[in-house]
Amino acid sequence: MGAEFVQFSLTPILIGVFAAIACALPGNFLVLRRQALIGDAISHVVLPGIVVAFLITGTVAAIPMLLGAAGAAIVAVIMIEAIKRLGRIEPGAAMGVTFTTLFAAGVLLLDQSDTSNVHLDVEHALMGNLESLIWFRAEGWHSLFDPAALAALPDELARIFVVCLLVIALTVIFWRPLKISTFDEGFAQALGLPVGAIGFGLVVTAAIAAVAAFDAVGSIIVIAMFICPPAAARLMTNSLERQVFWSVAFAIVSAVLGYVFAGYGPLWFGGQNAVSAAGMIAAVSGIILGLACLYGPHRSRVGAGRQESAA
Amino acid sequence: MNPFVDALLLQAGYNAALVAIGAGLLGFAGGAVGTFLFLRKRALVSDALAHATLPGIGLAFIVMVLLGGDGRNLLGLLAGSAISAFIGLWLVQWMTRATRLSEDAAIGAVLSVFFGLGIVILTIIQTMSSGRQAGLESFLLGSTAGMLFNDALIIAIGGSLAVLATWLLRRPMTLVAFDPEYAAASGTNVNRIDIAMMGLVMAVTVIGLKLVGLILIIALLIIPPVTARFWTERSGRVFWSAGLFGGVSGYVGAAISASAPALPTGSIIVLVAATLFVFSLLFAPVRGVAAAVINHRRFQWRVHRRQGLLAMARAEPIHEPFTLRVLRAEGLIRKDGVPTDAGRAQAAKIARDERRWDVARQIHLDAGLTGRYDGLTPIEQVFTPDEIAEFDTRIGGPSPVQPQGAA
Numbered sequence: 001m002g003a004e005f006v007q008f009s010l011t012p013i014l015i016g017v018f019a020a021i022a023c024a025l026p027g028n029f030l031v032l033r034r035q036a037l038i039g040d041a042i043s044h045v046v047l048p049g050i051v052v053a054f055l056i057t058g059t060v061a062a063i064p065m066l067l068g069a070a071g072a073a074i075v076a077v078i079m080i081e082a083i084k085r086l087g088r089i090e091p092g093a094a095m096g097v098t099f100t101t102l103f104a105a106g107v108l109l110l111d112q113s114d115t116s117n118v119h120l121d122v123e124h125a126l127m128g129n130l131e132s133l134i135w136f137r138a139e140g141w142h143s144l145f146d147p148a149a150l151a152a153l154p155d156e157l158a159r160i161f162v163v164c165l166l167v168i169a170l171t172v173i174f175w176r177p178l179k180i181s182t183f184d185e186g187f188a189q190a191l192g193l194p195v196g197a198i199g200f201g202l203v204v205t206a207a208i209a210a211v212a213a214f215d216a217v218g219s220i221i222v223i224a225m226f227i228c229p230p231a232a233a234r235l236m237t238n239s240l241e242r243q244v245f246w247s248v249a250f251a252i253v254s255a256v257l258g259y260v261f262a263g264y265g266p267l268w269f270g271g272q273n274a275v276s277a278a279g280m281i282a283a284v285s286g287i288i289l290g291l292a293c294l295y296g297p298h299r300s301r302v303g304a305g306r307q308e309s310a311a
Numbered sequence: 312m313n314p315f316v317d318a319l320l321l322q323a324g325y326n327a328a329l330v331a332i333g334a335g336l337l338g339f340a341g342g343a344v345g346t347f348l349f350l351r352k353r354a355l356v357s358d359a360l361a362h363a364t365l366p367g368i369g370l371a372f373i374v375m376v377l378l379g380g381d382g383r384n385l386l387g388l389l390a391g392s393a394i395s396a397f398i399g400l401w402l403v404q405w406m407t408r409a410t411r412l413s414e415d416a417a418i419g420a421v422l423s424v425f426f427g428l429g430i431v432i433l434t435i436i437q438t439m440s441s442g443r444q445a446g447l448e449s450f451l452l453g454s455t456a457g458m459l460f461n462d463a464l465i466i467a468i469g470g471s472l473a474v475l476a477t478w479l480l481r482r483p484m485t486l487v488a489f490d491p492e493y494a495a496a497s498g499t500n501v502n503r504i505d506i507a508m509m510g511l512v513m514a515v516t517v518i519g520l521k522l523v524g525l526i527l528i529i530a531l532l533i534i535p536p537v538t539a540r541f542w543t544e545r546s547g548r549v550f551w552s553a554g555l556f557g558g559v560s561g562y563v564g565a566a567i568s569a570s571a572p573a574l575p576t577g578s579i580i581v582l583v584a585a586t587l588f589v590f591s592l593l594f595a596p597v598r599g600v601a602a603a604v605i606n607h608r609r610f611q612w613r614v615h616r617r618q619g620l621l622a623m624a625r626a627e628p629i630h631e632p633f634t635l636r637v638l639r640a641e642g643l644i645r646k647d648g649v650p651t652d653a654g655r656a657q658a659a660k661i662a663r664d665e666r667r668w669d670v671a672r673q674i675h676l677d678a679g680l681t682g683r684y685d686g687l688t689p690i691e692q693v694f695t696p697d698e699i700a701e702f703d704t705r706i707g708g709p710s711p712v713q714p715q716g717a718a
Contacts, residue, residue, distance in 0.1 A: 036416040037355055040423075044526075086600050087592050092415075093354040093537050097588060100530030104581035107452060107527075111573045126451070127430050220430060224423035231416045262431070273438040275431045282427025289420055293410050301411035 003140040011135045013259050015157050016221070016281060018164040019213035020251035023225035025171050026206040028240075028247050031230040032182050037092070038077075038203055039226030041099040042210045043219035045076040047125050048106030049211075055113055062155060066211055073207035076102055077200075128218025130259070130277040133157070156216040163212035170205055171244075178202065179240055217278050224282035225251055232289040235296030254285035318566035327569035330455045330522070331562050333466040334580060337519050338561025340470035341528070342535030342553035343477045344511045349536040350488035350546060351508070355418055356403060357529045360509075361516050362422035363399025364392035364525050365429025368450050369436055376439065383446070385462055385521060392450075393517045399425050400509055453524030453577035455565070462521055469518035473511050474554065484508055485546045523577035530581040531557055538588045541595035560584035612637055613687050617661060619643070623650050624662035663706070664690045670702040 023039070030036050046069040053068025054060060076098055083094040137143065137152035144150070171178070181188035181198045188195050210222045233246035258281030263274045293299060314323060321328040348354055371391020372382040380387070399421045406417035433447055446454075477484075486494040487504045495501045512532060519528040535557035539549045564580030593600050611633075619634040620643065629635055629648070638644045643654030650658065667690050690699060 031412075031416050034413050034415055036413075036419040037358075040358065040419050083592070087537070087541065088598065089537055089540070090352050090354075092352065093349055093533055096354045096358065096529060096533035097537055097585070100527055100533065100581055101585040101588075104527055104530065104578035104585070107575055107578040108582065111575050111578075126426075220423060220427045223419060224427055227416055227419035227423060231412050231420055234412065234416075235410060266435075273434075275434040276427075279427040279430030279434070282423050283431060286420065286424025286427070289424070293406055293412075296410070299410045 003138070006135065006141055006143060007138040008134050009259070009263065010138070011154055011157055012130045012133050012277065013256055015133055015154070015160055015216045016130060016255035016259055016277070017252050018157075018160040019217050019221060020225045020229070020255040020281070021248055022160065022164040022167045022209040023206075023213055023222055024229040024247045024251035025167050025244065026202060026209055027226040027230040028233070028244050029178055029182050029202055030206060030226060031234060032240075033199075033202075035203075036227050036231075037095060039206055039210060040223050041076055041080065041095050042073045042203075042207050043214060043222045044099040045072045045102040045106075046211060046214050046219060048072050048102050048109060050125070051106050051109045051113065055109065062159065062215065066159075066215060069211040069214065070207055072102065073211065074204065077203050077207070124218070125214075126218055126220060127276055128214070128216060128221065128278045130217050131263070131274060133216065160212050160216050163209060167205060167209050174198070174201070217281075220282050221278045224285045225254070228282075228285035228289045229254065232285075232292035232296070235292040235299040238298055250285065250288050254281050254288060258282070258284040313570075315567060315570035318569040319563070323566075323569050326455075326458060327565070329460065329463040330458055330569065330576065331565040333458070333463045333470075333561075334522055334565035334576065335558045335562035336467050336470040337515070337522055338531055338535070338557035338559070338564075338580065338584075339554040340473045340477075340557070341515050341519065341531030341561075342539070342555070342557025343474050343550055344508075344515050345532035345557075346536040346539070346546075346550045346553045347477070347481075347484040347488055347508050348512055348532060349540070350485070350549070351505075353414075354533045354537075355415065355529075356400070356509070357512050357516065357532045359403050359418040359422040359425075360396045360400055360513055361525045361529050362429075363425040364396045364516065364520060365426055365450070366432050367391040367393065367395025368447055368520070369429055369432030370395070372436055372447060373432070373439070385465060388447075388450075389465070389517050389520065392520060393513060395425065396513050396516060400513065449524070450520050451524050451526060452575060453520070453522050453527065455522060455568070455576045458521070466518050466522060469514060473514045473518075476507075477511055477550075480504070480507055480511075481547070481550060489546075523580055527577040527581050530584060531561070534581070534584040534588050535560065538584070538591045541591040541598045543597055556584065556587050560587060610687075616641065616643075617686055620654070620658040620661045621665070623654060624658040666706050667699060667702040670705050671698075674702070 027036075027039065030038055049069035049072025050065045051068075052072070053064040056068075057064040079098045079102075080091070080094050083089055083097060084091055087094070089097075133154045133156055135143075135149075135153055137149040139149070177188070177193050177198055180191065181193055181195050185195055188198075206226065210219075210226070213222050213225070229247040229250035230243070232250050233243045236246045237243050259277050261284065262277040262280035265280070266273060266275060317323040318327050318331065321331060345354070345357070348357060368388050368391055371388050374391070375384060375387050376382040403414070403417045403421050406412050406420070407414045412420075436447060483494070483499050483504050484507075486497075486499060487501050487508075491501050494504070515532060516525070516528050519531060523531065536549060536553040538556045539553035542552055543549055560583040561580050564583040565576055567583070568574040568576040568579040591599060594602075596602050615631070615634040615637045618631075619629055619638045622629050622634075623638075623644075629638070635644070635648065638654065639646065642651060643657055644650050668684055671690070671694065672684075684693075694702075
């Protein structure tokens with residue numbers, strides 16, 4: 001745990017942890033509202049968003065990309081709603097139509113535009129480049145107190161940190177309305193809460209988290225973190241407060257263990273190269289979810305026997 | 312000649328022709344099989360299935376290389392992808408059944424975890440000596456560049472078999488999609504039919520991997536059935552037209568992508584399908600947006616016409632501008648609002664039918680008949696002439712409407 005760790009592993013682990021928390025928090029509500037796949041749809045439409053941003057600005061600067069991706073996510077949400085209402089199509093199919101179409105458009109735009117001289121391709125969009133977000137200027141733990149070295153931290157770290165704080169703040173501020181409208185929409189309406197706006201705000205928050213995380217770690221982690229830690233946490237407790245804490249804990253464990261296994265795991269088995277950290281983080285979160293499904297104290301449905309035939 | 316027309320007529324070279332035919336068949340199979348997935352409201356299960364193929368592809372490559380064979384053998388890769396897709400599907404089912412997680416959470420978890428695992432395996436393969444040119448990434452988005460006759464043959468045979476099996480199973484699958492409880496009560500094994508349906512979806516996914524890739528193959532399963540649904544209310548026709556929409560998307564999409572460089576086949580096929588979808592959403596006669604608007608206007612017209620005539624019969628003034636426009640357009644009132652002869656005749660008829668309905672409700676306590684009263688259905692469509700004559704004897708003769716009626 002010396003200088004090398006600080007230089008090569010500290011920032012990717014921190015970025016992974018912040019990204020995981022930022023996604024897991026809104027994921028709790030998405031899972032409870034049965035909108036888990038909104039996260040999946042959003043992370044697919046991020047690709048056309050960043051390609052369009054690239055075509056307009058001609059650079060791979062972060063801010064236009066984030067704006068483009070956020071714009072695409074909002075367009076996708078509106079498209080899903082429009083198809084659902086205008087075409088009277090069930091939500092799953094409307095989602096499937098929307099994100100495959102937008103993703104296909106993104107791939108086409110990418111192939112049509114000349115992106116050979118910049119690092120912008122589908123694989124990068126899917127897998128991210130967590131491993132490459134290293135802290136060149138770090139010379140050891142003491143660099144944490146060295147302003148010159150801190151200034152050389154990867155930009156992604158600051159961005160995902162800010163977004164993570166924003167998501168935490170939003171979750172705390174809107175806790176009560178979110179909780180009430182998630183569990184009992186009719187009651188929330190009767191209280192005069194703007195249920196539609198809360199739902200839309202939740203999706204927009206998820207989109208912001210997805211876009212910021214995507215920038216650093218790729219879309220696989222985003223989908224996995226939206227769903228796996230909250231789903232596993234759901235099987236651990238009946239209280240929403242505890243569920244949120246469980247999900248954050250699971251997200252952190254997935255990010256840290258996933259990065260460590262990806263970076264050092266192959267060495268233990270005599271391999272030489274590291275494997276994809278993003279993929280490994282997703283896999284670890286899946287293992288946690290699997291364990292929760294098998295042993296979680298609140299894993300079974302209330303009245304499962306009676307609902308069996310309906311399911 | 313135009314390269315697109317060339318490609319459409321299979322004149323753009325051997326490889327392009329193979330791809331176009333393969334894509335057409337694949338599209339047909341996807342649309343036909345996807346119909347039942349859509350009707351069963353489980354469209355996004357295909358998303359989990361498609362993403363779950365990736366680790367299987369990677370592991371199959373590793374196994375084949377370790378056994379000393381060529382890792383890129385398509386049949387071997389497809390077999391591997393089918394196995395891991397099956398495991399993914401089983402996990403979705405198991406999580407939905409055994410835990411309190413809903414199906415969408417299970418789908419999302421399986422697709423992201425399997426995909427992540429697949430990426431890990433792909434990065435392992437990249438470090439293997441024989442893995443550098445494996446080109447397994449092409450399964451993400453599909454690639455038609457190096458398609459061989461054997462590959463096309465696999466797609467053609469597999470697609471045809473999937474369509475045939477879907478056609479044979481269409482009755483039980485329709486039954487299960489619309490009313491699983493009735494299906495179970497009438498002796499159909501719902502579970503087995505569901506497994507068969509998922510097996511077919513898996514088959515289409517696996518044979519489509521090479522051509523359109525695992526991210527976009529689900530578009531071929533979802534978009535054509537949704538498109539077809541706009542055109543008809545009958546499940547049998549949805550089946551055939553979804554196949555047709557899918558087939559056209561595949562064939563035309565492949566032809567377009569062959570006609571110019573930098574047009575990825577999978578994306579173009581999906582975008583053609585999406586274009587058909589948008590057109591159908593707007594203009595399909597049965598459930599399209601335009602048809603709904605026209606129906607609404609027609610209904611509005613009929614309501615205003617009737618309200619206007621009733622007011623005329625009661626000699627009440629009419630102020631509502633749209634009602635006046637309707638009556639004027641049909642020549643029932645003059646420009647100054649005075650009823651024409653035709654208008655008074657219609658008003659008298661509507662007033663008489665209204666009385667007939669009153670009597671009908673007194674005689675028939677059967678809500679099945681009088682319940683059909685919505686003010687717009689002519690009474691002749693509900694009761695027989697004998698019954699109407701009976702009502703008329705109770706009402707007495709028709710009374711004329713006074714000419715100084717409206718406005």
